[in-house]
Amino acid sequence: MEQQRDIEILKRAELFTGVPTPVLAELQAASFRKRLAAGDVLFRQGDPVDTFYIVIVGRLRVTQTTPEGAQVIIRYLGPGQMAGYSVLTGGTQHPGSTTALDDSHLFGWPAATIRDMMTRHAAIAVNAAAVLGERYHEMQVRLRELSTERVEQRIAHTVLRLARQAGHRTARGIEIAFPLSRQDLAEMTGTTLHTVSRTLSAWEEKGIVDSGRRRVIVCRADALEAMAEAADK
Amino acid sequence: MEQQRDIEILKRAELFTGVPTPVLAELQAASFRKRLAAGDVLFRQGDPVDTFYIVIVGRLRVTQTTPEGAQVIIRYLGPGQMAGYSVLTGGTQHPGSTTALDDSHLFGWPAATIRDMMTRHAAIAVNAAAVLGERYHEMQVRLRELSTERVEQRIAHTVLRLARQAGHRTARGIEIAFPLSRQDLAEMTGTTLHTVSRTLSAWEEKGIVDSGRRRVIVCRADALEAMAEAADK
DNA sequence: TGGGGAATTTGCCGTGGCGCAACCCTGCGC
DNA sequence: GCGCAGGGTTGCGCCACGGCAAATTCCCCA
Numbered sequence: 415m416e417q418q419r420d421i422e423i424l425k426r427a428e429l430f431t432g433v434p435t436p437v438l439a440e441l442q443a444a445s446f447r448k449r450l451a452a453g454d455v456l457f458r459q460g461d462p463v464d465t466f467y468i469v470i471v472g473r474l475r476v477t478q479t480t481p482e483g484a485q486v487i488i489r490y491l492g493p494g495q496m497a498g499y500s501v502l503t504g505g506t507q508h509p510g511s512t513t514a515l516d517d518s519h520l521f522g523w524p525a526a527t528i529r530d531m532m533t534r535h536a537a538i539a540v541n542a543a544a545v546l547g548e549r550y551h552e553m554q555v556r557l558r559e560l561s562t563e564r565v566e567q568r569i570a571h572t573v574l575r576l577a578r579q580a581g582h583r584t585a586r587g588i589e590i591a592f593p594l595s596r597q598d599l600a601e602m603t604g605t606t607l608h609t610v611s612r613t614l615s616a617w618e619e620k621g622i623v624d625s626g627r628r629r630v631i632v633c634r635a636d637a638l639e640a641m642a643e644a645a646d647k
Numbered sequence: 648m649e650q651q652r653d654i655e656i657l658k659r660a661e662l663f664t665g666v667p668t669p670v671l672a673e674l675q676a677a678s679f680r681k682r683l684a685a686g687d688v689l690f691r692q693g694d695p696v697d698t699f700y701i702v703i704v705g706r707l708r709v710t711q712t713t714p715e716g717a718q719v720i721i722r723y724l725g726p727g728q729m730a731g732y733s734v735l736t737g738g739t740q741h742p743g744s745t746t747a748l749d750d751s752h753l754f755g756w757p758a759a760t761i762r763d764m765m766t767r768h769a770a771i772a773v774n775a776a777a778v779l780g781e782r783y784h785e786m787q788v789r790l791r792e793l794s795t796e797r798v799e800q801r802i803a804h805t806v807l808r809l810a811r812q813a814g815h816r817t818a819r820g821i822e823i824a825f826p827l828s829r830q831d832l833a834e835m836t837g838t839t840l841h842t843v844s845r846t847l848s849a850w851e852e853k854g855i856v857d858s859g860r861r862r863v864i865v866c867r868a869d870a871l872e873a874m875a876e877a878a879d880k
Numbered sequence: 881t882g883g884g885g886a887a888t889t890t891g892c893c894g895t896g897g898c899g900c901a902a903c904c905c906t907g908c909g910c
Numbered sequence: 911g912c913g914c915a916g917g918g919t920t921g922c923g924c925c926a927c928g929g930c931a932a933a934t935t936c937c938c939c940a
Binding site for chain 1: 920
């Protein structure tokens with residue numbers, strides 16, 4: 415059955431691990447589907463928070479934009495991850511914009527539904543806390559990197575992290591599974607696309623990575639690790 | 648009664664808002680007290696996560712240290728706030744160190760107790776998600792500032808934030824209520840104490856702040872706001 | 881009241897990396 | 911098969927900051 419398949423998917427979502435099947439069935443019944451084409455926007459920064467989503471397939475990017483127009487990439491979302499966490503925390507406006515990178519497919523719920531389910535089933539609320547705690551922790555790490563490391567180390571750490579999260583083994587090395595431009599890396603590491611480009615060129619020369627148009631393959635992860643940890647200046 | 652007073656305190660803690668009194672009584676009964684003198688360490692980075700705390704009075708600082716010895720200040724904790732969030736998210740090691748800045752007084756619980764209460768009372772888990780979501784959001788803001796702003800703007804934003812969180816009206820302006828050195832500000836803004844010192848000196852000259860040994864008073868918050876938003880370079 | 885040490889200030893110099901500008905690729909649409 | 915637009919590369923000059931070093935101030939404590 416269609417429903418059974420949906421429930422299997424929900425069971426593997428980060429927010430619903432360990433939640434009993436009847437509750438998942440209830441969630442399934444209350445959900446709707448949302449499809450996005452590459453480039454479509456799910457929320458825009460400042461939009462009222464009224465819907466919650468879980469990614470089924472695809473990849474999305476969450477960004478924050480300053481009044482001056484500078485952008486920062488907060489995170490990438492893949493299958494099983496949630497979009498619209500403000501629903502869980504009682505926020506009223508989305509802190510960032512969420513955009514599909516590939517064609518994507520999501521489950522959606524009205525905010526009130528999820529808030530109600532979370533109140534009635536502690537397991538969901540416990541998961542919510544765990545997921546948000548993990549994201550909080552990730553941000554602590556990035557903040558520390560940004561505060562204390564040089565650009566090259568930050569890019570190395572970021573590329574390694576992406577390879578770990580969305581890496582795909584290929585003949586030439588670990589390929590990052592979604593389109594990733596120089597600009598994107600710059601917005602993740604607090605630098606400019608120029609500096610990222612220079613850095614990747616240097617790495618390419620040493621055979622550490624193989625990169626091209628919106629594409630990065632890590633050939634020698636060990637060398638990148640060394641780069642990232644470089645205690646020297 | 649002593650117990651009644653404790654329950655009143657718990658009622659105002661961020662993690663327990665809206666939790667029914669009988670549950671608070673249960674929490675009170677299971678809690679122990681912890682006292683710290685200024686400078687005492689509550690957890691050390693990497694310590695196993697086995698206890699959870701709520702600040703009653705005092706002020707603590709959470710820091711993360713890199714293998715190279717560089718430090719970053721993650722946040723300050725004041726009355727009503729929780730220390731040891733990893734207990735809520737199932738972490739096994741503390742991601743940072745927590746140190747008392749003033750003599751402080753806390754409620755403590757074994758990790759298992761809090762985890763159990765959270766599972767049995769969804770309201771607590773919902774609050775946990777809300778608090779962690781808020782901390783996550785704060786970190787997004789800091790990350791964005793660190794990525795896109797110049798040092799002077801970052802210091803301005805940070806000082807304003809501290810004044811808002813822990814400000815105390817005095818004749819000369821808003822005083823930050825706990826000892827705050829140049830080094831501390833540097834560790835919050837990703838710069839060096841030298842640069843912070845130069846910046847504060849310049850502000851002092853313009854009458855925007857009044858600062859001294861581990862002490863900062865904001866005299867003209869409006870001028871600082873302007874500084875922080877400076878669209879020009 | 882006289883150290884002593886921590887916090888702060890300040891000058892000077894070196895430089896990482898940003899801004900700008902020009903140019904080059906490459907894949908896609910027509 | 912051609913053109914074009916969105917990425918990417920690279921050279922050059924500059925400057926905001928970091929590093930280093932030395933002096934000064936101020937609080938705490940004996």
